[in-house]
Amino acid sequence: MAHGGKPRPMKGIRQLAEHLDISIGTVSRALNGKPDVNEETRKRVLAAAEQLGYVANQSGRSLRQGTTNVIGLMIQSSRETVENSDNFFLTVTGGLQSVFSRHNLDLIMLPCPHDEDPYEYLKRMVARRIVDALILSETQRVDKRFDMLAKAKIPFAALGRSLSGVQHPWADLDFDGVANCAVDRLVARGHRRIAISTPASDINLGFVFVEGYRRALERHGIPYDPALVIRAKSSEQGGYQVADELLRLEDRPTAVILIYELMAIGFYRRVMEAGIIPGRDIAVVGFREAPRAKFLQPALTCFRTSLHDLGVELAEILLSSMPAYNHIYPNTKRQRTWPLELVPGESDAFHLTTGK
Amino acid sequence: MAHGGKPRPMKGIRQLAEHLDISIGTVSRALNGKPDVNEETRKRVLAAAEQLGYVANQSGRSLRQGTTNVIGLMIQSSRETVENSDNFFLTVTGGLQSVFSRHNLDLIMLPCPHDEDPYEYLKRMVARRIVDALILSETQRVDKRFDMLAKAKIPFAALGRSLSGVQHPWADLDFDGVANCAVDRLVARGHRRIAISTPASDINLGFVFVEGYRRALERHGIPYDPALVIRAKSSEQGGYQVADELLRLEDRPTAVILIYELMAIGFYRRVMEAGIIPGRDIAVVGFREAPRAKFLQPALTCFRTSLHDLGVELAEILLSSMPAYNHIYPNTKRQRTWPLELVPGESDAFHLTTGK
DNA sequence: ACGCGCTCCGTAAACGTTTACGATACTATG
DNA sequence: CATAGTATCGTAAACGTTTACGGAGCGCGT
Numbered sequence: 045m046a047h048g049g050k051p052r053p054m055k056g057i058r059q060l061a062e063h064l065d066i067s068i069g070t071v072s073r074a075l076n077g078k079p080d081v082n083e084e085t086r087k088r089v090l091a092a093a094e095q096l097g098y099v100a101n102q103s104g105r106s107l108r109q110g111t112t113n114v115i116g117l118m119i120q121s122s123r124e125t126v127e128n129s130d131n132f133f134l135t136v137t138g139g140l141q142s143v144f145s146r147h148n149l150d151l152i153m154l155p156c157p158h159d160e161d162p163y164e165y166l167k168r169m170v171a172r173r174i175v176d177a178l179i180l181s182e183t184q185r186v187d188k189r190f191d192m193l194a195k196a197k198i199p200f201a202a203l204g205r206s207l208s209g210v211q212h213p214w215a216d217l218d219f220d221g222v223a224n225c226a227v228d229r230l231v232a233r234g235h236r237r238i239a240i241s242t243p244a245s246d247i248n249l250g251f252v253f254v255e256g257y258r259r260a261l262e263r264h265g266i267p268y269d270p271a272l273v274i275r276a277k278s279s280e281q282g283g284y285q286v287a288d289e290l291l292r293l294e295d296r297p298t299a300v301i302l303i304y305e306l307m308a309i310g311f312y313r314r315v316m317e318a319g320i321i322p323g324r325d326i327a328v329v330g331f332r333e334a335p336r337a338k339f340l341q342p343a344l345t346c347f348r349t350s351l352h353d354l355g356v357e358l359a360e361i362l363l364s365s366m367p368a369y370n371h372i373y374p375n376t377k378r379q380r381t382w383p384l385e386l387v388p389g390e391s392d393a394f395h396l397t398t399g400k
Numbered sequence: 401m402a403h404g405g406k407p408r409p410m411k412g413i414r415q416l417a418e419h420l421d422i423s424i425g426t427v428s429r430a431l432n433g434k435p436d437v438n439e440e441t442r443k444r445v446l447a448a449a450e451q452l453g454y455v456a457n458q459s460g461r462s463l464r465q466g467t468t469n470v471i472g473l474m475i476q477s478s479r480e481t482v483e484n485s486d487n488f489f490l491t492v493t494g495g496l497q498s499v500f501s502r503h504n505l506d507l508i509m510l511p512c513p514h515d516e517d518p519y520e521y522l523k524r525m526v527a528r529r530i531v532d533a534l535i536l537s538e539t540q541r542v543d544k545r546f547d548m549l550a551k552a553k554i555p556f557a558a559l560g561r562s563l564s565g566v567q568h569p570w571a572d573l574d575f576d577g578v579a580n581c582a583v584d585r586l587v588a589r590g591h592r593r594i595a596i597s598t599p600a601s602d603i604n605l606g607f608v609f610v611e612g613y614r615r616a617l618e619r620h621g622i623p624y625d626p627a628l629v630i631r632a633k634s635s636e637q638g639g640y641q642v643a644d645e646l647l648r649l650e651d652r653p654t655a656v657i658l659i660y661e662l663m664a665i666g667f668y669r670r671v672m673e674a675g676i677i678p679g680r681d682i683a684v685v686g687f688r689e690a691p692r693a694k695f696l697q698p699a700l701t702c703f704r705t706s707l708h709d710l711g712v713e714l715a716e717i718l719l720s721s722m723p724a725y726n727h728i729y730p731n732t733k734r735q736r737t738w739p740l741e742l743v744p745g746e747s748d749a750f751h752l753t754t755g756k
Numbered sequence: 757a758c759g760c761g762c763t764c765c766g767t768a769a770a771c772g773t774t775t776a777c778g779a780t781a782c783t784a785t786g
Numbered sequence: 787c788a789t790a791g792t793a794t795c796g797t798a799a800a801c802g803t804t805t806a807c808g809g810a811g812c813g814c815g816t
Contacts, residue, residue, distance in 0.1 A: 056802055067766045072804055082764060099527030103463040104802030107771045112459070114530070119490075134475075134511070141513040150525075153509035155490070157497040169506075171455030174470070280695055313695050339636050339669050412772055423796045428774055438794060460772030463801045 060098050064088060075100070106173070115144055115362070116175035118154045120162050120182050132351065133181070136203065139355020140179070147369065149176075163188050170196055177366055179203060179358065183214075185246045201362035205379075206248050213365050213378040215358040217332075219249050220256025222347050222384055223301065226329040227260035229345075229386075230299045234396030235327060239272040239297040241286045241307060253303055272297055276307070283307030287314030298396055299327035305337040308344050308391075327392035332384070342390030349384040357382065416454050420445060431456070462529070471500055471718070472531035474510045476518050476538050488707065489537070492559065495711020496535070503725065505532075519544050526552055533722055535559060535714065539570075540602045557718035561735075562604050569721050569734040571714040573688075575605050576612025578703050578740055579657065582685040583616035585701075585742075586655045590752030591683060595628040595653040597642045597663060606631075609659055628653055632663070639663030643670030654752055655683035661693040664700050664747075683748035688740070698746030705740040713738065 057075075061068040066085065073081045074089035092098075106112040117140065119133055133153075141151050152175070156165040166189050169175065176199070180189055183204035190212050193200045202214040223240065230238050240257045242250035258268050274289050276282035283302060287310070290297060302308055308330045312322050322328050323342035330337060330346040337344045357380055363369040364376035413431075417424040422441065429437045430445035448454075462468040473496065475489055489509075497507050508531070512521040522545050525531065532555070536545055539560035546568050549556045558570040579596070586594050596613045598606035614624050630645050632638035639658060643666070646653060658664055664686045668678050678684045679698035686693060686702035693700045713736055719725040720732035 057804095058802080068803085069767070069805075070765055073765090076804080078805090080764060085764085097523075097527070099524065100804095101463075101802050102528035102530050103459050103468070104771090105804075107457075107459040107463050107773085107802080108804045110771075137511050138514060141511070142515075145513060145516070151511065153511060155493050155497070155507065155509060157501060158494060159498075160501070168455065171453070172458035174458050280691055284695075309695050313697075335636055339640075339665050341669075413774095414772075424773085425775075425797070426795055429795090432774080434775090436794060441794085456774095457772050460801090461774075463771090463803085464773045464775085466801075 055098075056101065056104075057098070060089075060093060060096060063096070064092055110173075111368075112174060112176050113149055114175045115140075115149050115151050115177050115179065116154045116169065117151060117179045118156060118162075118166060118169075118181065120156045135351040136355040136358070139352040139357075140359045141355075142352075143356055143359035143363070147363070147372075163192070167192065170198055177201075177362055179362060183248050185248045185251055187248075199362065199366040201358055201365065203358060204248055205252060211378075213361045215354060215361055215380045215382055216249070216252075217349065217354070218381040218383050219253040219303075220259070221381065222331060223253050223256035224260045225347075225386060226301045227257055227264070230301075230327055230329065230392060231264050231266070233299075233327065233392065233394070235297075235299040236266055237269075237272065237295065237297040237299070238266075239274060239286075239290055239300040241274050241276050241282070241300070241302050241304075243278055243303065244275045250303065257301065278304035278307060280306055280310035280313075283310030283312075284314045285310070287311045287318075291315070291318055291320075297326075299329070299392065301329045303331050305330040305332050305334040305344065305346055308337060308340055312340060323389075323391045323393060327394065327396075329392055333387050340391070342393070345389040345392045346387050347384035348387045349382060354382045412457065412460075413454070416445075416449060416452060419452070420448055466529075467724075468530060468532050469505050470531045471496075471505050471507050471533050471535065472510045472525065473507060473535045474512060474518075474522060474525075474537065476512045491707040492711040492714070495708040495713075496715045497711075498708075499712055499715035499719070503719070503728075519548070523548060526554055533557075533718055535718060539604050541604045541607055543604075555718065555722040557714055557721065559714060560604055561608060567734075569717045571710060571717055571736045571738055572605070572608075573705065573710070574737040574739050575609040575659075576615070577737065578687060579609050579612035580616040581703075581742060582657045583613055583620070586657075586683055586685065586748060587616075587620050587622070589655075589683065589748065589750070591653075591655040592622055593625075593628065593651065593653040593655070594622075595630060595642075595646055595656040597630045597632055597638070597656070597658050597660075599634055599659065600631045606659065613657065634660040634663060636662055636666035636669075639666030639668075640670045641666070643667045643674075647671070647674055647676075653682075655685070655748065657685045659687050661686040661688050661690045661700065661702055664693060664696055668696060679745075679747045679749060683750065683752075685748055689743050696747070698749070701745040701748045702743050703740035704743045705738060710738045 057068050057071055061071045064071065070081060070085065071089050074086040075093060102112065117137065137151065144151050154169055156162045170193070178193060178198060178200040179202070180200060181203040183202050183206040185206070186208045187206045190206060190208050200212070202212060203216070205214050205216045227238060240254060242254050254273055261268050271293065274286045276285045283306065286300070286302065286307060290300065300311070302311060308328060311328060315322060315326060320326055328344060330344045333346045333348040337346060360373050360376050361378060361380065364373035365378065413424050413427055417427045420427065422445070426437060426441065427445050430442040431449060458468065473493065493507065500507050510525055512518045526549070534549060534554060534556040536556060537559040539558050539562040541562065542564045543562045546562060546564050556568070558568060559572070561570050561572045583594060596610060598610050610629055617624050627649065630642045632641045639662065642656065642658065642663060646656065656667070658667060664684060667684060671678060671682060676682055684700065686700045689702045689704040693702060716729050716732050717734060717736065720729035721734065
């Protein structure tokens with residue numbers, strides 16, 4: 045490879061210092077807002093940097109001070125994620141960034157390849173020291189990643205709870221609260237056989253969801269029937285499959301709670317194929333409100349929340365557990381279940397005992 | 401084993417060298433596969449690195465050799481993107497990674513915040529030298545970013561064409577080909593007033609799409625009517641709006657081509673509100689095949705493609721324009737329109753002249 | 757005069773790696 | 787035996803930045 049004899053342009057702080065006829069130490073201090081530099085020289089330095097388009101080389105900086113000013117958001121583009129994530133991650137990302145940018149932190153997304161073990165991938169990213177802190181998503185029931193990050197002393201927060209690493213910081217949608225509310229609402233309308241869907245994978249939110257459902261049933265004195273818990277992919281196809289399985293049951297449920305709004309599309313379709321009208325013959329409650337759920341007929345009863353604000357909260361939780369920032373976000377609650385608001389629709393608007 | 405028990409975490413190549421009683425130069429050469437190192441010592445070094453969990457610090461490495469082994473994929477999480485991107489980016493990402501990982505390159509996603517100018521954001525990322533090369537998406541009609549990257553001599557490729565930076569490498573869905581094919585098909589069924597939708601933003605694919613449509617009409621001797629080109633967001637709501645606007649026209653079109661499949665959901669809904677049945681009273685052709693389009697009734701005629709393979713192609717295009725890799729991917733065609741395959745549905749299955 | 761504290765700035769040593777260069781031992785060749 | 791060539795390895799200089807340290811200049815109180 046040409047390793048060349050051309051006089052390199054020396055694009056660095058050194059050139060900037062020479063151009064200003066100041067030592068590079070002073071230039072660096074001026075740029076980084078250190079106190080012991082004359083205000084007037086600082087102005088000169090900043091002006092020159094702006095004019096010459098100088099930006100500190102990240103490698104040099106982070107080599108010296110062991111910090112990168114980059115936060116990583118790890119996502120596993122598993123097939124299931126790919127099929128249903130839609131705007132979820134990007135919306136949360138917006139909230140995260142709105143906080144990080146205030147501290148000159150940049151967010152990058154680390155997509156773990158399908159064919160690579162998430163744990164190994166994360167280990168590599170950590171070892172490379174490319175990020176100062178991490179946000180983990182799609183937390184598993186037991187998730188080795190937490191222990192690893194704790195041992196490596198990398199600050200992190202999770203988008204989702206987990207059973208492992210008990211005390212780690214997280215923010216999570218209030219899955220059990222939603223299941224609870226949905227059951228209450230359906231029971232109040234006379235339903236007693238209520239089905240629920242949960243993801244097929246080991247992702248923890250499914251367990252939390254079903255657990256909330258189970259406790260709510262218990263509170264109402266309704267026996268918990270495992271046959272009414274359907275494991276399915278969180279997609280339209282999954283919803284179709286849920287309906288399919290429920291139709292096969294001898295003692296069919298009169299209501300169903302779907303963990304992803306998109307599933308309702310497939311669910312509607314399948315039951316209508318069987319001549320069953322959602323909102324008249326069976327009650328349906330979905331999870332998050334989503335633009336495309338708005339077009340369902342009858343309108344889906346679901347739960348609204350601001351994913352953007354959830355991102356904001358999660359960012360603050362992360363910063364509060366980073367030594368360099370916890371003086372700015374002190375005592376922030378390290379674990380936060382994020383509330384959702386009921387959006388009543390027509391899909392469960394009938395009372396069972398009064399007929400349709 | 402020299403020191404029994406658990407070795408404490410590696411601090412750097414220096415400790416690894418001391419542990420092996422070899423100079424750090426040799427260790428580095430061994431790890432990087434340089435030729436002038438004894439095969440047997442190399443094995444020892446690799447084994448020790450594996451055992452002690454040593455991974456080279458990326459900052460030190462990239463500071464020295466000016467390379468990071470990271471490829472950045474810039475995405476602008478604009479509101480429009482957030483609403484319709486669904487699995488698009490993650491799927492393409494999978495294809496990209498399958499190529500990059502063969503060369504020990506990692507892909508990171510750089511999400512430009514809504515409130516930041518994409519150009520400034522990119523400039524910052526480039527200046528920080530955090531990536532070796534870039535993939536740009538959502539290319540605008542005229543896109544300053546290309547010129548900037550060219551001037552900064554950063555290798556890049558684009559997911560999407562542009563009018564600026566004429567000779568830059570890119571891969572792009574065959575928007576004009578699809579528009580062309582759709583028009584041909586509709587004309588063959590007797591349609592002459594054919595509407596088309598295009599995004600409201602300056603994203604280039606809209607122009608390419610409409611241009612293909614315009615030329616196809618011209619070929620059939622059908623006059624181009626600007627009133628039939630509807631600018632709308634690429635979402636269900638956008639589709640609803642397209643239908644709404646078309647219904648207001650005095651001389652209503654008999655067919656419509658939608659640039660995003662999701663729009664069909666809203667479109668169906670709106671025309672059915674007006675008592676118009678898609679596939680009987682109006683012909684509808686969508687763009688990409690998507691899981692949720694499968695649930696439309698009648699089935700949407702649309703176009704299928706593998707976004708994963710598009711990612712593979714794009715990765716190879718990028719590598720072929722990187723000095724360090726172009727010997728591996730020589731003479732790869734630098735610009736590639738990616739084909740789509742027609743998936744006939746029922747939404748345009750009627751012949752206009754024979755009635756319904 | 758002297759010392760002290762303060763403000764500002766220059767010097768140089770890190771940070772962890774890669775790599776050009778030279779050194780050593782050994783082998784093959786003349 | 788001298789020399790050249792080869793295989794292998796150690797040494798030290800970069801890469802660009804931050805920062806501990808010290809020094810110069812100055813004002814001020816004793």
